[in-house]
Amino acid sequence: MVVKHFYLMINFFIGILLGYVSNYAFSELPTHLGWRFMLGFGAIPSIFLALGVLGMPESPRWLVMQGRLGDAKKVLDKTSDNLEESKLRLTGIKEAGSIPKDCDNEIVKVANQSHGEGIWKELFIHPTPTVRHILMVTIGLHFFQQGSGIDAVVLYSLRIFEKAGIVKDTPQLLATNGVGFVKTMFILMATFLIDRIGRRPLLLTSIAGMSVSLMSHPQNPHAEYHYLEA
Incomplete structure (x- = not known):
């Protein structure tokens, strides 16, 4: 089941990579058309996803409760x-x-x-120690994942590369494609290693690497914090 969740993550990051690729593909169009095609391209897989949801079965738990x-x-x-x-x-x-x-x-x-009321009560009102522990770990992981600022790097990658000296549009878009490619490759790597090395070692190793990276960045005397200008 864990591998299936990783496949969902892989599809998610492949979607981001395809978004970068589409931006590069439409970058030569006139401005009034380019941004429309970039946004509209994302609607195509969304339509197929919406059609696929119509054929999804109900939750086994819900079916049993009925x-x-x-x-x-x-x-x-x-x-x-x-x-x-x-x-x-x-x-x-x-x-x-x-x-x-x-x-x-x-x-x-x-x-x-049941119409689902018991699920929320079990989660938040009277959780068992096991459920409480699972909630703390799950919410904590997702909180610190977003708190690390990874989405800011992804969403503002063009701005970051511009500050790094890449000023032309085409090289900037190619660089963002590289970001999406690297993210997808590391997710694939984790998928193949998770059952060999274990979930806990991978998680602790990644946390250590992220901590060192985040703590070392402010110590860089050559870093320019342009966001402070605002």
Whole structure:
């Protein structure tokens, strides 16, 4: 399942890379057309994504809470790595819904059909110690990921390369393509290493590298902080 999440991240960064490539491809168009094509190009995969969502099945947990065990089993069989994993996941969901483990009926009667209220209560009002720990780690990781300023580097890469001395539009766009390519390559590298080295060593190594980089930048006597001019 973790590998599947990494595939989503790879697709995400490939999308960013394609955005850079499209900007370079349309850079020679007149200004009044170029920016329109750059923005409009992103709508093409969005349309296919919207059409694909229409064919997505309901969540297995939601299906079980509605008593639709047969439909839940079909979804789990498609999304799990093997049938054994599908069976284990279905058993866990049935336990959470107070449905007997040995119940194999396609449709069962559920006393109180859930509409999602219990999920939020379990997460934020009365979380178990395990859920609380998972929440802290997940929110913390995402907070510090954004707090590192990585999106500022991506979104303002043209401005950064301009301050670095690359003033012409074509070299700037090619440099941003390089940024997207490097990001995508490192995500691919992490995908292949995560099960060999382990998640914790990769996370701690990346945190150490980011910390050294962020702390060493202000110590650079030749750095110019143009954002302070504003």
